[in-house]
Amino acid sequence: MSFSPPALQDAIRSEVLLRKGFSGQKAEAVVRFGNHIGSHLEHYDSVHRLMNHAREHIVSCEKKGASYPSGYVYSADQLLAGKGRFSRSWHAPKGGVWLTLVLVNTLLPETSLLIPLAAGVACCEAVRYFGINASVKWVNDVHVHGKKIAGVLAETFIGPVYGEEYVLLGIGLNVNNQEFPAELRGAAGSMSMYGQGPFSLDGVRLQLLAKLVWNIGLLHYEEERWLADGGSEKDEDAAHPLIAAWRSLSDTPGKDVHYGFNVVERVKYSARALDIDNHGRLIMKLPDGTVVKENSGEIIYASNTR
Numbered sequence: 001m002s003f004s005p006p007a008l009q010d011a012i013r014s015e016v017l018l019r020k021g022f023s024g025q026k027a028e029a030v031v032r033f034g035n036h037i038g039s040h041l042e043h044y045d046s047v048h049r050l051m052n053h054a055r056e057h058i059v060s061c062e063k064k065g066a067s068y069p070s071g072y073v074y075s076a077d078q079l080l081a082g083k084g085r086f087s088r089s090w091h092a093p094k095g096g097v098w099l100t101l102v103l104v105n106t107l108l109p110e111t112s113l114l115i116p117l118a119a120g121v122a123c124c125e126a127v128r129y130f131g132i133n134a135s136v137k138w139v140n141d142v143h144v145h146g147k148k149i150a151g152v153l154a155e156t157f158i159g160p161v162y163g164e165e166y167v168l169l170g171i172g173l174n175v176n177n178q179e180f181p182a183e184l185r186g187a188a189g190s191m192s193m194y195g196q197g198p199f200s201l202d203g204v205r206l207q208l209l210a211k212l213v214w215n216i217g218l219l220h221y222e223e224e225r226w227l228a229d230g231g232s233e234k235d236e237d238a239a240h241p242l243i244a245a246w247r248s249l250s251d252t253p254g255k256d257v258h259y260g261f262n263v264v265e266r267v268k269y270s271a272r273a274l275d276i277d278n279h280g281r282l283i284m285k286l287p288d289g290t291v292v293k294e295n296s297g298e299i300i301y302a303s304n305t306r
Helices: 004-018 022-034 050-063 115-129 199-228 240-251
Strands: 040-045 073-078 097-104 136-139 140-146 145-160 165-173 257-262 270-276 284-285 293-294 298-301
Touching: 004 022, 004 073, 022 199, 022 257, 040 050, 050 073, 050 097, 050 145, 050 165, 097 270, 115 140, 115 145, 115 199, 115 240, 136 240, 165 199, 165 284, 199 240, 240 270, 257 284
Parallel strands: 040 073
Antiparallel strands: 073 097, 097 165, 136 140, 140 145, 145 165, 257 270, 257 298, 270 284, 284 293
């Protein structure tokens, strides 16, 4: 990886100009809230798992009596033992973007629920920046024509010394890699399969980090604005800007889906996906007309095998 901190700051400044629905002053405030993301960055040729690597660094930092810097990013050219949800293996060879972002969680619990959505929106926006019409599947899988090209694993970690809560976001994005294991060939895709590749991996990382700066910053900005208003009762009909962004990028509403905690192994029920609420919960209608909401678990589209 060869891009410099000034290059990331240039990408972030460009992000302000891209956000047409925000005044310059408001957009700059959003970026200030997220500008710590990527301020520290370590890149490796090869590691087993970046999430484990991040935990080890947190523990080491706390044991030395130091504060761990929120926004630290670890990335690698390849992962030797990448894992997704439910410890599923994640194929992460050279040619993709593999990173883990560590956030010191200072958000209120209800805002923290939106962090996984924010990461999914950032991934999808980064892919679309390069002219590829990607969509988000709840919660945060990014796919093109039904083929998954990016995934996000969000985990909470409590520091062993100070009890600090961290959110670890593991992000895998297939960019130039086009060879997949047999079990993934029908389900996985990459940016270069759908766009004018090969793509600069540094360029994709820059855009992904800039989009994370914006979307994580937006969570902090909206929470701060709500607290400044005295923490008044929220209007459930008024969509959080992040929710509105997710809706604009997702093809989940209106789809027939299978839902489960680990839906690949066991389908709990089938339903029609209707929408998400302001807490990021998926609203679904069962065949008998009952409306249910889920804030965890996963779905697969009924027309897909995965």
